[in-house]
Amino acid sequence: MSQEEFRNILVVVAHPDDAELSAGGSIARWTREGATVRTVVCTNGDKGTKEDISPFDLARIREAEQLEASRILGVKETIFLRHRDGELEDTRAFRNQIAFLIRHFRPDTILTHDPWRTYYQHPDHQAIGHATFKAVVYARDHHFLPELTYAGIGAHHTKNLLYLNTREPNFFVDITETFDVKVRAVCAHKCQIKNPEAFEKRTRQRLEDAGRAAGFPVAESFVITRMREG
Numbered sequence: 703m704s705q706e707e708f709r710n711i712l713v714v715v716a717h718p719d720d721a722e723l724s725a726g727g728s729i730a731r732w733t734r735e736g737a738t739v740r741t742v743v744c745t746n747g748d749k750g751t752k753e754d755i756s757p758f759d760l761a762r763i764r765e766a767e768q769l770e771a772s773r774i775l776g777v778k779e780t781i782f783l784r785h786r787d788g789e790l791e792d793t794r795a796f797r798n799q800i801a802f803l804i805r806h807f808r809p810d811t812i813l814t815h816d817p818w819r820t821y822y823q824h825p826d827h828q829a830i831g832h833a834t835f836k837a838v839v840y841a842r843d844h845h846f847l848p849e850l851t852y853a854g855i856g857a858h859h860t861k862n863l864l865y866l867n868t869r870e871p872n873f874f875v876d877i878t879e880t881f882d883v884k885v886r887a888v889c890a891h892k893c894q895i896k897n898p899e900a901f902e903k904r905t906r907q908r909l910e911d912a913g914r915a916a917g918f919p920v921a922e923s924f925v926i927t928r929m930r931e932g
């Protein structure tokens with residue numbers, strides 16, 4: 703079953719590796735089916751280590767690893783917003799930044815973090831989930847950003863929002879054919895994945911469990927919100 707409704711996809715995530723960890727198999731599948739996928743990485747990931755490395759060097763390494771991961775998945779473009787890791791807030795300025803990207807790239811589908819995930823999640827994930835959800839509305843209603851509208855960057859309606867890494871999924875993507883590509887893309891983040899074999903084993907188990915709920919051998923899971931126009 704191909705997923706024709708996902709043709710122009712924007713993935714908005716906090717850190718280098720989030721897109722691959724949460725949706726790498728789905729992204730690889732959609733690009734194989736001809737979809738255009740762009741990944742927006744909002745922070746520079748400069749706190750993602752326990753090793754003795756400067757945050758500046760770490761940010762540089764993680765960007766290079768992200769570009770390689772995107773290449774493996776067939777992502778058309780990777781956009782680095784380079785906010786500082788762990789310090790994102792759901793501000794009006796940040797929402798505007800995401801809304802501009804939505805109006806510019808005009809996606810039918812956006813993937814982002816689930817901001818309502820209970821009990822534990824990274825604060826950047828929460829901030830981005832909230833900001834992106836609001837940015838979808840800012841992008842859609844032209845009086846939110848009149849300066850963009852008058853500059854010719856018109857309002858845009860996004861049809862589907864898919865939330866990542868959610869506890870109560872209602873949408874599953876069969877990634878049996880692209881599970882290996884996902885693993886390669888995640889493992890391109892060499893500074894994060896120190897033991898690729900253990901990662902693959904653990905991930906296969908988890909995604910087989912997810913697939914069981916939907917009747918697929920291996921699946922990634924999401925919450926989907928379909929938004930009607932008007």
Ligand SMILES: [Zn+2]
Binds near residue numbers: 824
């Ligand atoms: Zn993250």
